[in-house]
Amino acid sequence: FRAEIDDFCRYVKDTPTAPGVAEVYYPGELEWRTEQTRRRDGIPIEDDTWNALVRVAEAAGVGNLLS
Numbered sequence: 564f565r566a567e568i569d570d571f572c573r574y575v576k577d578t579p580t581a582p583g584v585a586e587v588y589y590p591g592e593l594e595w596r597t598e599q600t601r602r603r604d605g606i607p608i609e610d611d612t613w614n615a616l617v618r619v620a621e622a623a624g625v626g627n628l629l630s
Contacts, residue, residue, distance in 0.1 A: 575589040620626045
């Protein structure tokens with residue numbers, strides 16, 4: 564089974580791209596890449612959302628855990 568999946572992934576990656584498309588992705592590849600990036604760099608949070616979370620944490624008495 565693993566060999567079949569590896570073959571499929573190679574087949575997908577070797578598929579010629581459409582004009583203006585840099586790469587063909589296999590199912591789940593973009594999500595996996597996003598997960599790896601977020602594990603390395605963290606999850607982006609908008610300033611307004613972060614500030615709201617800080618206010619809630621401070622009101623709950625756990626604001627010191629955010630830094």
